[in-house]
Amino acid sequence: MSTISSASSSTTTASRPTARNLGPKPQDNRIPVTPAVLRGIFASSRTPLEERSISRVAFFRFTGFLLSCLGIAWAAARGRGIKNSAALLGVV
Template sequence: MSTTSTASTPTVTASNYKAIPIQQPQPNPSRRFPVTPGVLRSIFASSRTVFEERSISRVAFFRFAGFLISCLAISLATSRGRSIKSGAALLGVV
């Protein structure tokens, strides 16, 4: 004896239709995109023209070179008054 069951499929009409909200995937904190200085620079660089970017880069280079030269000048000025013996005495060599 075999029993078969017939299942009827429900008819969807405007009165019994329920919209199921689509869930957005939640961001996984371990798979976040790392924010590096290069990423930030590319974001800001994309909003400038090539000439503006070149100008900003040139100004940044000359400021950095000025910083290095001033550090060198200050270190030379402070060591100018010292002789080799006094510098060695400060280090405790003599």
């Protein structure tokens, strides 16, 4: 039994990386994928008219989201009997 355990321990020590064999990986030279890069890839497959249309739809959806958040906050504040905006923000 001692020969099996010594053999397995020698294989585990041999497979551990040392400071000598650590070097730069070839994958470190890749270009980072950022949202701007992804947007450029997708925008290049559309015409300027399609891009403008998609941008316009996204703007109106975002504006609608903000207005609905404000409306819900206003309705909640009105239901709680808050009279001024300072109380709505939690200042008073």
